[in-house]
Amino acid sequence: MVEAVADIGLIGLAVMGQNLILNMNDHGFVVCAYNRTTSKVDSFLENEAKGTNIVGAHSVEELCAKLKRPRKVMLLVKAGSAVDAFIDQLLPFLEKGDIIIDGGNSHFPDSIRRTKELEEKGILFVGSGVSGGEEGARFGPSLMPGGNPAAWESIKPIFQSIAAKAPDGAACCDWVGETGAGHYVKMVHNGIEYGDMQLITEVYQIMLEGLGLTHDEMAEVFAEWNKGELDSFLIEITRDILKYKDTDGEPLVTKIRDTAGQKGTGKWTGIDSLDRGIPVTLIGEAVYSRCLSSLKDERTRASKILKGPSPKFSGDKKAFIAQLGQALYAAKIVSYAQGYMLMRQAAKDYDWKLNNAGIALMWRGGCIIRSAFLGKIRDAYNNNPELENLLFDSFFADATAKAQDAWRNVVAQAVVMGIPTPALSTALNFYDGLRHEMLPANLLQAQRDYFGAHTYERLDAPGKWVHTNWTGRGGNVSASTYDA
Secondary structure (H helix, E strand, O other), rough: OOOOEEEEEEEOOOOHHHHHHHHHHHHOEEEEEEEEOOOHHHHHHOOOOOOOOOOOOOOOOHHHHOOOOOOEEEOOOOHHHHHHHHHHHHHHHHOOOOOEEEOOOHHHHHHHHHHHHHHHHOEEEEEEEOHHHHHHHOOEEEEEEEEEEHHHHHHHHHHHHHOOEEEOOEEEOOOEEEOOOHHHHHHEEEEEEEEHHHHHHHHHHHHHHOOOOOOHHHHHHHHHHHOOOOOHHHHHHHHHHHHHHHOOOHHHHHHHHOOOOOOOOHHHHHHHHHHHOOOHHHHHHHHHHHHOOOHHHHHHHHOOOOOOOOOOOOHHHHHHHHHHHEEEEEEHHHHHHHHHHHHHHHHHOOOOOHHHHHHHHHHHHOOOEEEEHHHHHHHHHHHHOOOOHHHOOHHHHHHHHHHHHHHHHHHHHHHOOOOOHHHHHHHHHHHHHHHHHOOOOOOOOOHHHHHHOEEEEEEOOEEEEOOOOOOOOOOOOOOOOOOO
8 A cells, every 4th residue: 555655746847846846845845746757757756856755656546645635736737728637637536625736827717617616526726826937936936826715724834835935034925815816816927027027128228229328338227226116036137138248248138039929928917907997008018019029020121111210319318217217117016006906806806805915925025026116015905905006005106206207208208219118108108097087088988979879978967878969860769888
């Protein structure tokens, strides 16, 4: 009879899986490793895991037999059908109260479905976001678990032990919410990551083309920014990238083809925001910017056809660089505000009880979007758990007010120089749209009623929808009123 010796099993021995197993081992947990190609199990045990307490299995049945009850199995396999296939293989060897954890980049509707389907079989499902890449997995990722709440107490000691630690020592892991909440929050995290990266690249292009800075000079700017309110992982790695030289002494980044890849989580965030009617404009622009970058051949032809100004800045470069930092900071605040707006709406739609302050804590360490000001987001939601919008918090309201003159000047100068700033600009447009009590949608509603009898609501009769025969030639029958 096989002895149950392992605290948790992990399926999937790619780099992330191996590093998470080694991380768990470092924290005193016995892990049973399994991979569909079982030769990888043997290779892992003989090499990376040699001298550890890690054990292996050559079948799903053996894996389950080696797990202490309640059995905990974590999947780190490709999202989609592979997850369902492994769940089906596991079920015959599990019993009521056992736990399946999906740590891949699954789409949240799949996690909602799996939570409900497995609950009917007595199995507890957890869909957990894992952020931080290979290094994070090995030494401390940000973990965002959600799903069946009954599973949390069993997995909490493992997850909070292996997670990254914030500067105050708190684990960057807490229970997110029910059903698909963990993977939903990870999706929004990735969307914000898209936005952050796009903002940084726009600032880079302004400094490169507009100000004519060298890559070493830009690296110095980012190094300085990383000491202040912009302190973050992405600012830090940008500094390192700009300094890095190829074998010929030239900056390596200048030799990289300017076409950006994407795996889909940013697109999922944009599509979901449209479905929920939440204007997550910055993430949307970041996704579209990657799409535009992929049209390299068309852009090359367009560069010879379409006319525009030649970038040339004639002012005080040092002062303008300081304004760039302020614009970047303000736009980042908008990006997080939009992300939290989307999570707030999803929580309403799915009846999730999201811990907004806890989410900010989870993002303070280990993950790609970790930054100093996430502590301020945590404080904002601790001070007011029902905060309607992050921009309404006094710290963030004051920060955007202080930065907005610089922000406006950066966008204006970029327009004059012909340098695209889709993310910086849309963040400012959102800010201005949000602060306007009256928007020109009254005219838009009149247009819709004029050509399609779609009706409109009068200010002096709220809740009453009316149609006007604008030309005298139309009828008095109106179309149905609905929101898409």
